[in-house]
Amino acid sequence: MIVDEVDKQIILATQAGLPLVAQPYQAIAAQLDLTAEEVMQRMRIMQENGIIRRVGAVPNHYKLGYRYNGMTVWDVVDEQIDYLGQLIGQLDFVSHCYHRPRHLPEWPYNLFAMVHSKTKTGVTEKVNIISQELGEFNRQQEVLYSTRILKKTGLRIGR
Amino acid sequence: MDKLDQLIINQLQDGFPIVDSPYRQIAEQLNITEDLLLQRLQQLLDNGILSRFGPMYHAEKMGGALTLAAVKVPEENFEQCCEVINAFPEVAHNYQRDHVLNMWFVLATETPEQITDVIRQIEQQTGLEVFNMPKVNEYFVGLKLEA
Numbered sequence: 669m670i671v672d673e674v675d676k677q678i679i680l681a682t683q684a685g686l687p688l689v690a691q692p693y694q695a696i697a698a699q700l701d702l703t704a705e706e707v708m709q710r711m712r713i714m715q716e717n718g719i720i721r722r723v724g725a726v727p728n729h730y731k732l733g734y735r736y737n738g739m740t741v742w743d744v745v746d747e748q749i750d751y752l753g754q755l756i757g758q759l760d761f762v763s764h765c766y767h768r769p770r771h772l773p774e775w776p777y778n779l780f781a782m783v784h785s786k787t788k789t790g791v792t793e794k795v796n797i798i799s800q801e802l803g804e805f806n807r808q809q810e811v812l813y814s815t816r817i818l819k820k821t822g823l824r825i826g827r
Numbered sequence: 828m829d830k831l832d833q834l835i836i837n838q839l840q841d842g843f844p845i846v847d848s849p850y851r852q853i854a855e856q857l858n859i860t861e862d863l864l865l866q867r868l869q870q871l872l873d874n875g876i877l878s879r880f881g882p883m884y885h886a887e888k889m890g891g892a893l894t895l896a897a898v899k900v901p902e903e904n905f906e907q908c909c910e911v912i913n914a915f916p917e918v919a920h921n922y923q924r925d926h927v928l929n930m931w932f933v934l935a936t937e938t939p940e941q942i943t944d945v946i947r948q949i950e951q952q953t954g955l956e957v958f959n960m961p962k963v964n965e966y967f968v969g970l971k972l973e974a
Binding site: 670671679682683684685686688689690691692693694704708711712714715717718719720721722723724725726727728729731732734739749750753754756757758761762763764765766767768769771774775778780784810812813814815816817818819820821 | 828835836839840841842843844845846847848849850851861865868869871872874875876877878879880881882883884885888889890895909913918919920921922923924925926927928930931932958960961962963964965966967968969970972973974
């Protein structure tokens with residue numbers, strides 16, 4: 669499914685956030701000269717098609733006390749990576765899990781899993797669990813802690 | 828942040844309805860008034876406890892492109908490079924990390940070609956090599972963080 673011009677206008681009007689008024693979809697509709705029903709219908713279809721992953725709140729991890737946000741990166745056997753990625757993605761403490769390209773020799777890691785914890789030992793425990801799950805297919809690993817959020821606006825189109 | 832804020836944050840990470848009066852529906856579930864919910868949400872956004880509230884769009888499915896990229900920034904140039912990189916509207920997130928590759932950012936563009944273009948511009952403006960790490964496969968994206 670490709671978004672059309674009207675969908676695109678809705679995306680532009682909502683990508684920074686939903687209006688904090690009693691009838692937010694009505695407010696967006698008024699702004700775009702559409703009916704609220706049409707805005708809602710199009711957004712529901714976009715959600716069904718995965719163009720909208722979800723509508724909701726994104727907390728700042730740090731402000732909720734999750735001070736240790738580790739990007740764990742693993743150098744795993746290429747032939748097994750899809751199996752391993754699904755395995756790690758299912759762990760209940762992993763927020764994102766991806767296969768990404770290596771940049772040899774400086775960056776040997778191809779599997780990325782984000783973990784969040786309120787304590788540093790919490791992250792270590794989670795890294796140990798991932799390590800056990802990967803077993804012999806893992807050659808080496810690192811944990812990159814974020815030390816500062818430099819920007820977090822979410823994606824934007826149509827600048 | 829009090830108990831009510833925590834309830835609101837947890838509830839709204841689960842999703843938000845696309846209906847005529849969605850805040851009233853959530854407020855009823857939380858047993859509070861719609862006005863109080865709107866007021867608390869505004870506060871949570873103002874003080875940065877929530878970084879966003881609304882629809883989260885899937886860049887690739889809209890025909891756009893996303894990538895994760897990293898650079899090695901010399902400590903003495905860190906703030907300056909950060910300013911240059913953050914000034915690109917295509918930079919959706921940017922994190923400092925404790926590694927030789929100490930700055931990691933996500934680029935979101937309307938077309939895949941623009942990714943290459945923005946990376947080239949960043950390399951020109953900062954003089955740094957950008958390590959481009961677009962996803963080959965996505966296994967999981969999600970997870971709620973309990974407030």
